[in-house]
Structures are given as C-alpha cells and as structure tokens.
Amino acid sequence: MNAPNNRKKVLPNKFERHKLFGSVDPGPKTKPIEKDKMADLQNSRKDFLFEIDAVGISNVKHPIQITSQLQPQSQTTIGTFTFTSKINQDSKGTNMSRFTEQLTEYHSTKNFIVSIASMKQFTQDLAVRLKQEDAYMEVTFPWFFERKGPSSELAGLNHADATIKVSYDKKFGFDVEVGLSGTITTLCPCSKEISEYSAHNQRGIVSMTVSLTDDFDETAHDWKEVLLEAAESNASARIHPVLKRPDEKMVTEQAYENPRFVEDMVRLVAADLYEQPFIEKFSVACRNEESIHLHDAIASITYDKSKEMK
Template sequence: MNIHAPSPETDPTREDAAKALAVLRRWAGEASLAEIERLDPAVMRLVLGPANSYPDLSREFPEALLVDEAYRATLPDLQNGPASLIRGAAARIQHVGISNFRLPIRFRTRDSGEMLLETSVTGTVSLEADKKGINMSRIMRSFYKRAEEAFSIEVIEAVLDSYKADLDSFDARIQMRLSFPMQMQSLRSGLSGWQYYDIALEVAEQDGVRQKIVHLDYVYSSTCPCSLELSEHARRERGQLATPHSQRSVARISVVLDDDAGVLWFEDLIELCRLAVPTETQVMVKREDEQAFAELNAANPIFVEDAARCFAERLLAEPRIGDFRVVASHQESLHSHDAVSVLTEGSTFAQPSLEPRLFGSLIHGG
C-alpha cells in the first residue's frame, strides 16, 4: 500500500490566510510602527487598515536640507522620461515653451545709449515625436546668463543658440515684447512728451533658416476722405457747419530684417511710419497744437486702403527691410464696426487664414 504524505507545496486556503493574518495582527499590536515598517511597508496597511497606515510625515519645512548631486539624481524627471510616457498622438510639436516670462533688459538705442525696459519673453522650441517634453526652466536660465548685457540681435541669437543646444531641439524661437519710449515734439507749442511704442523683437529658426523680425504698433489718426468732402459740401452749398469723422487707428508693421544691409533701429522704423502716415497721435498738446493737428488731418485724409499702401511704399524703399506685413485697423467713429486691411510682401507673412482675434489685438486702451 502506498502512503502519500501531505505536500508542503499545497496552496494555502482562505482559512490558512485568515489564521496567518490573525497572527500578523497580534504581532503588530505589540510591535512599534518602525518595526512594522522594517518588516514590510505593505504590512502596515494590511494589518492596521488604510486610515491608520499613512506614514507619520514631518510638517516642518527642512531649511537645513542641502541638495547634492547624489540627492538630485534621485529626483523624478518625467519630462525627460521614455517615449512610453507620451500621452496622445506621438506627433511632432512645432512650438513648446514659456510665455510672458518677464525681466528687465537693457536695450541699445540709435544714439549709442541704453534703456532698461521691462520685457515680456516668449521662448519656444520644437519637440520631436519621440520625446516626452522639455525642461522649460532652461529657457529662462539662458536669459539670466546674459542679463547684464545690453541686448541686441546678436545677443538674442546667442540666447537662442544656448537654449536650442540645451534642449537638443532643431527649431527655436524667441519673441521679446516691450514698450519703447521716444520723445515727441508737439506740433507748434514747443512742448515735448514721451510716446510709447509697443514693439516685439523676434528671432526664429526653422529647418536651419534663421529670421529676425520686428513688429511695431503705430497709432495714428485717420480722417475719412469721403466724410471730409461731404462736410465741405454742406458748408459750401448750404452754409451748414459740419465736421468730418476721424478716429484713432493702429497699424501693426512687421518686417524681416536684412542682415547684410545694416542695423534697423527701433527709432528708424518709427520715423519711417511717421513719414508714411504723419498724423500720429500726440502727447503734449496746447490749443495751437490741437489746431495744428486738425489742419494736419485735413491735409492727410486717409482710407484704410490708403494707409496700408502708404506704409508699403516706405517699406519697399528701405533696403534694410525684406519681407513685411501691414495690418491696419481704423476704429471707426461713424460705424459700430472697424475698417481693416492687410498687405503683405514676400512669403514670410503670406497666409490664407487670419488669426480670429488679430484685429481685436490692435485696440490700444488707456
């Protein structure tokens, strides 16, 4: 007769597990939390239940903690994780980075001076389809490395090269927005005041081609030529006093800089706009200046189509400018809508679609 001894490999039953758990709980009832933790952290939750198993964490900020390379190496870095962590489509991203990172930057001026101006920075790079993300703080650190330098196109290009290399990207872009002050003389009284111009300076590299672009918002008054003639008709034919309608208007001038033709200063572009459309809004005004401004508007009535072409005429004649775009908005006082126009030269700004809020962004509030 064959006798089979019980096999020690027999799977435990639920009853066996219940007995083992009871033993474990009796032991845990006498043991310290540290002893339970040393046995197995999972035991704490198993024997004490979820409510009592949360570790006793310190609530004091560890001011004395020193971060060395060994500790830093233990920190999780999800953005540099494997492609398996990517969520959504494994697609290339054209722009990823930071927007409205602000810092004071010293800009060079045409008269060899410098101005310290608050600047809003947008910095982006391309991200290949097999990469999870980027360390965005590197973009900011690239700027702070050169924070003491007076910024020029060359310095901005160096910053672009720096964070493009740090982030191992093919394409990159920097845009710096600022409010640039220039003193403006009144028309007749001899007073002067500061006029502020919204300017954006952009350096972009795509597929190995680098472009330098300046955007300027130029604010002017536009008197409607039709309304001017109708007002004169009422005066002449019926002795009726009438005034033509005019309105604050804005042109956003975007130009690609030609590296080989010399420096185009902010002041140069502003003066070019003044030559194209001389009815720039005023800063300091006395009665004689207000009268002069009325005369200046009457001498330069302008439709929005005229404005775009007048700016284009001056831009085409400037050898330091390559491709350009003019976006003009006459914010009508007669109508409850605006009159707008867009004129482009070259391929850089040519596009069949317009940003939904493009013209709305041209409204300059107080």
C-alpha cells in the same frame, strides 16, 4: 442702537490661525529629496507617437534694457517673452526651467541689452542648453520715444509696441522678424468731401511685421525708428503727448490737409517698407477706431519682395 465694542481683540497666534482656516500638519515623506535620486519624467525615452513642433513657455515678463536712436537713447522697459523648441518623437518633454534659467543668467551676468544680435546669441545658446537642434524666442516690449509739439516744442514721451522674433536652426541658421505697432491720427476723406463744415477723424493702429535681410546692420539703422516713421509719416497727423493751443491748431489742420482711408494707409506704409533695401518681406495692417461708428475699419497687405521676377 447697540453700543460699539471697543474691547481689544485677543487673537490666537499665527500657527493656530492657520489651523483654524484648514492648515494641517505635514504628512509622512517617502520620496527622495536629492535631485539625482528623483524621477526625471521629462527625459523619458519612448515612442511618444508624434514630434512636437514647439514646446516651451510664454507670457514671461522681465525687465530689459534697449537702445534707440531717438531720445531716450537708453531705457529700461518690460519685455514679454516666449521661448520654445521642437522635441523629437522619442522625447517625453522639455526642461521648462532652463528657459527662465538662461534669461536670469543673461540679465545678471551679461549686461543684457535686447537687440537683434543679442537675441540671436540668446537663441543659439538656448538650443545648446536644451540639447536641441533648434530654438525660438520672441520678445515684445513698449518702446518710449520723445515727441515735441510742432509749435511749442514742448516734449513728452510717446510709446509703441515693438517685437523681435528669432528662430535658430543648427542646420539652416537664423530667421529674424521684427515688428512695431504704433498709433496715428486719420481723417476720413469721405466725411471731408461731403460735409459743409468739418470731417470726422479717428485714432488708427498701424501694425507692421518685416523679415530682414541677412546683411541688415542694426548699428546703421534703428529698425524701430524706420517702422515708426513708415507709419507716422503717411498718417493724416501724428499723435502727441503734449499739445498747447498753437500745436493743436497745426495738428488738426495738417490732418484736414491729409485725409486717409484705412486702405490708403496700408498702401502708403507698404510703399515705404518696399523701398527699404534691408526689408525682404512685410505685412502691414491698419485698424481705425471709428469715431462715428461702433465698428472698427481694417485693412492689410502682405508682400514678399524675394518672389519678384528678377
């Protein structure tokens, strides 16, 4: 066997190491470094063949603050943003830096708490900054809420994925959609019916998107809690972060007493959403991660209350 080499290495300095791995000296610079002297291709004006419906940036992650009527009532989480606007046929492109520039400005100077009201103001300000007639923003974030075991009352934090979408048009105003994707337990009615001893259950994902009426008051209603309750209250059982044995007994028995097909889930959730006076249009989908199949079971409903006969 070769003896270990215990001699201390003598390394070239960092500059020489970079050269060793391919770095080269800067070449001659001929283009201007002052902003007002640089070419601005994005602001070129010609006939560029088509108007663009939406151009901007997506997958922008940024810390945000949100409020909730459930504990914790104030929390910091991570928002994933999309920002876009239209551009006319005679415009080459948009100013990409202005999207993140405004996000940073709101975060650092405006005590930025993400809500429907603040997102409407953000989108309107964005249209002005972009010198456009419209703007669109979307933010998705994990929302944490306290959940106690039904018997022990030991608390932990669950989370659901919440979304706010705001479209602004200088002529037509705002269009607002909110959404939530939450996790539930469902127990198979068919399995319960045909089995001697038990029934299989699975984890279900309920996803809802709703259009709110213009007079929706978010100080009176926490839309996140409303959508979460629509999903969880219609499930076989709720999901819990902490369960002791008495809790587990209660949850499993509750699930057995409330079997749900995926079709049942979307119909029951749709009924709750339909009854909310501030919800104008909604879509609800459920995906069950089947425990005895390799496939998932899915169902969905879309309904627009504004199209009903008066």
